[in-house]
Amino acid sequence: MDPTTWRTYLVTGAAHSAGRDTPSVVADALDGGIDAVQLxxxxxxxxxxxxTGQRLRELTEAAGVPLVVNDRIDLARAIDADGVHLGQSDLPAEVARDQLGQSAIVGVSASTVAEATTAEAxxxxxxxxxxxxxxxxxxVPDEENGIDTERVKAIADAVDIPVIGIGGIDATNAGSVVEAGATGVAVISxxxxxxxPQAATAALREVVSDV
Structure with missing residues (x-):
């Protein structure tokens, strides 16, 4: 459950799943070796x-893989998820910690060094x-869409917590994100x-594990 070990991270997106339901995609990703799942x-x-979260909780728990919920602290509590992932416009990390407990995983989105250091603090x-x-x-706002690996490096250098790169990442460019200092990569499509999806997960995992 330790984010420092996360190399591959799946963010679910039913709209990008070619008509497949989210639990079946997650099951395939788990078989492919995914390290963390975000609903x-x-x-x-x-x-x-x-x-959907109830079913994902069953799948991830059986696989020993952490499940976090995007944005919704209440939903994370309702399905007994391992934690929550918050955007810059969501409730503060301190509130999530208070609501979910000290053992919960709390992730925060960041696109600048200032946002990253604030989230860490x-x-x-x-x-x-x-x-x-x-x-x-x-x-994603235009100014945050395509920050490139130099920003990843700057953020990774500024904080002591794991950095998971996300946005436009696949097996062809994931290695450069990890080379820049990210612990791992998160993907949707x-x-x-x-x-x-199982083979795609395994291929992504192989790429980042080789860096």
Whole structure:
């Protein structure tokens, strides 16, 4: 459950899953060796995400892989997730820690050194840094879409907590993100949209493990 060991991280996205349901994609990714899973599925209702989250909790718990929930502290509590991942406009990390407990995993998105150091000071366990390369899988302000690996390096050098690069990452460029100082990489469509999510996960894992 330690973010310092996360090399590959799946963010779920039903809209990018070629008609497949999220639990089946996550099951394939777990078989491929994914290290962490984040329940996102922003297009779904809260109730739909709750039911999906219950199934993901079963799958990840059986595999010994941490499950975090995007944005929603209440949903993380409801499905007994391992933690939550917060954006810059979400509730502060301190609130998540208070609500979920000291053992919970709390991640925070950051695209600048200032955001990263603030999140670390607030008690974040890891950072999701990006969008490293241009992405269309999630809504990202233009100034944060394509920060490139130099920013990843600057952030990694400024903090002592794990940095997970995200945004436009796949097996062709993941190595450069880790070379810049990231502990690992997070992806959406590189796995969810793949013809074979298990094989895509294994390929991504091989790339970052070789760095």
């Amino acid at each position: 996102r599925d922003k297009e779904a209702t809260a109730r739909q995400r709750y039911h 607030a008690g974040a366990d890891y950072l999701g840094v990006g969008a490293v390369f241009g992405t269309t899988s999630k809504d 590189a796995i969810t949209a793949a013809d074979d």
